Amino acid sequence: MRRLLSTTLGQILAIIGCSSVATFLLFIVLLSYFGSPPAPPWPWQNAYRVAGLVESLRGAPQDVRNTIVAAVRRPDLSVRLTSSPSACSRQTLDTHDFDAALRAELPGITDLAVRACTSHKPGETIQVLVPLDGQTLEILTDRTSGEPGRFTGPFYSALIFLCVGVAAMSAWAISRVIRPLRQLSEQADAFGREMSIAPIEEHGPLEVRRAAHAFNLMQERIMHSVQNRTRMLAAISHDLRTPLTRMRLHIETHRTDIVPDKLIQNIDIMQSMITSALAFLASDTDRETREWLDLGAxxxxxxDEYAEGGAAIRYDGPEQIRFFCRPEAIRRVLTNLVDNALHFGRTVTVSAKVLDGAIQVDVSDDGPGIPEDRLRDVIEPFVRLDHARNDRPGSMGLGLSIVKEIVQAHNGTLRLINRHPSGLTARVSFS
Structure with a gap:
C-alpha cells in the first residue's frame, strides 16, 4: 500500500477516494437537513386540511367553532378544542416534515407543535397542537406514508455506485494520462544503458507531449554530441599517425641538418589538429557577452591584415554595418571562411550588404569549387573532400562546422554556393 501511495496513480486515487467519501457524507447531511419543507406528496395533503381548518377557526366566532370542529371529523382525522391537551413527546422525520409544511402554510402561527404519539390507536399517530384564543386545537391524524424513505437500501446503493463509478472512471482516465509519463521514465532508463534507441512517441496531455518532445531533442543532441566526439577521436588517432611516423623516421635517419625543421613542421601540424579539436569541443560561443559591433569595419x-601578409583579398561593402553579436565569435567565423578561401583559391572577395534589416556576408574564391551533391556534407564535422580540394595538412574538417555552430547561435544561416565557371561562395545571412 505504501508503495502504491508513493506513485502518482496512488496519490491521485487517494485524493479521489477521500473526495468520494466526503461527497457521500455531504449527500447524507444535505438530505438530513431539517431547515426546509419536504417535497410532495407527504405531508402536504394533511397539511392543507389542517391549515384550512385552522384558518376557518381563527376567523369564526367562538360559538361557531365547535360546530366547525364537529363537521370536519373524518376516520383519519380527529379534531377537538380543549383547554388541557395531553401533549405527545416523540419527534420523527414525519413530524419534522409535517411541522415544516404547516409553518409554510401558516406563517403567522409560531407556537404550533407537531409530535408523534405511540399510545394512540391507529389513525391517530401524529398530534398537532395549535393555540386559539385561550384554547388549544388538538388534531390527531395518521401518516399517509411510512417513515420517509430517504436512507433506504436503493438510495445507499445508488450513492455508492455513483462514488465507485466516479472513482473507477477517474482511475481509468488518470492511467491514460500517466501512461506517457511511465513510458518517458522507461525510455530515460533505457537511454542510460543504450544510446541508440528510437525516439519516444509524443502523445498524451500537452505538458506530457512537451516533456516527451524535450526528451527526444535532448536524446538527439546527446547522440549527436557522442557521435561527433567519437568521430573526432577516430580522426585524431588516424591523422596523428602520419606526422608521428615522419618524426620517427627523421630521428632514426640521424639527418641532423633537416631534423629540427621537419620536427617543427610536424609539431605545427599536430598542434593545429589539437587546437581545431579543442575549439570544436569547447562550444563556448554562448559564454561571450553580446554587444554592438561595426561589422563593416x-x-x-x-x-587589410590579410592583404598586408601578401594575400590577394579585397572587401566590397559599406563601411559601417551595426550588428548586435558576440564579436570574438564573429571574428572567428570570418577568419575561418577567409582561411578556407585563401587556401583553395588565389584571389578572395569579401562582400557585405544589408537587405531589409538582414545582413548578408559573402566570402568568394576562384578555387575548384565543390560538387553539388556534397555541398551539404562539407559543413558536417570531420568531412574533407580530398577529390574536390587537396588535403590540407593539419585540417580535421572542423572549420565549417564551427562556423555553422556560431552562425546558428546568432540566428543566422550558412550556405555554400558554387560559382561559374569556378570558385565557391560561402554565404552567411543574419536576420
Missing amino acids: LISTLC
Missing part, C-alpha cells in the same frame, strides 16, 4: 580591417 571588422571585415575591412580583417581584409
Whole structure:
C-alpha cells in the first residue's frame, strides 16, 4: 500500500477516494437537513386540511367553532378544542416534515407543535397542537406514508455506485494520462544503458507531449554530441599517425641538418589538429557577452591584415554595418571562411550588404569549387573532400562546422554556393 501511495496513480486515487467519501457524507447531511419543507406528496395533503381548518377557526366566532370542529371529523382525522391537551413527546422525520409544511402554510402561527404519539390507536399517530384564543386545537391524524424513505437500501446503493463509478472512471482516465509519463521514465532508463534507441512517441496531455518532445531533442543532441566526439577521436588517432611516423623516421635517419625543421613542421601540424579539436569541443560561443559591433569595419580591417601578409583579398561593402553579436565569435567565423578561401583559391572577395534589416556576408574564391551533391556534407564535422580540394595538412574538417555552430547561435544561416565557371561562395545571412 505504501508503495502504491508513493506513485502518482496512488496519490491521485487517494485524493479521489477521500473526495468520494466526503461527497457521500455531504449527500447524507444535505438530505438530513431539517431547515426546509419536504417535497410532495407527504405531508402536504394533511397539511392543507389542517391549515384550512385552522384558518376557518381563527376567523369564526367562538360559538361557531365547535360546530366547525364537529363537521370536519373524518376516520383519519380527529379534531377537538380543549383547554388541557395531553401533549405527545416523540419527534420523527414525519413530524419534522409535517411541522415544516404547516409553518409554510401558516406563517403567522409560531407556537404550533407537531409530535408523534405511540399510545394512540391507529389513525391517530401524529398530534398537532395549535393555540386559539385561550384554547388549544388538538388534531390527531395518521401518516399517509411510512417513515420517509430517504436512507433506504436503493438510495445507499445508488450513492455508492455513483462514488465507485466516479472513482473507477477517474482511475481509468488518470492511467491514460500517466501512461506517457511511465513510458518517458522507461525510455530515460533505457537511454542510460543504450544510446541508440528510437525516439519516444509524443502523445498524451500537452505538458506530457512537451516533456516527451524535450526528451527526444535532448536524446538527439546527446547522440549527436557522442557521435561527433567519437568521430573526432577516430580522426585524431588516424591523422596523428602520419606526422608521428615522419618524426620517427627523421630521428632514426640521424639527418641532423633537416631534423629540427621537419620536427617543427610536424609539431605545427599536430598542434593545429589539437587546437581545431579543442575549439570544436569547447562550444563556448554562448559564454561571450553580446554587444554592438561595426561589422563593416571588422571585415575591412580583417581584409587589410590579410592583404598586408601578401594575400590577394579585397572587401566590397559599406563601411559601417551595426550588428548586435558576440564579436570574438564573429571574428572567428570570418577568419575561418577567409582561411578556407585563401587556401583553395588565389584571389578572395569579401562582400557585405544589408537587405531589409538582414545582413548578408559573402566570402568568394576562384578555387575548384565543390560538387553539388556534397555541398551539404562539407559543413558536417570531420568531412574533407580530398577529390574536390587537396588535403590540407593539419585540417580535421572542423572549420565549417564551427562556423555553422556560431552562425546558428546568432540566428543566422550558412550556405555554400558554387560559382561559374569556378570558385565557391560561402554565404552567411543574419536576420
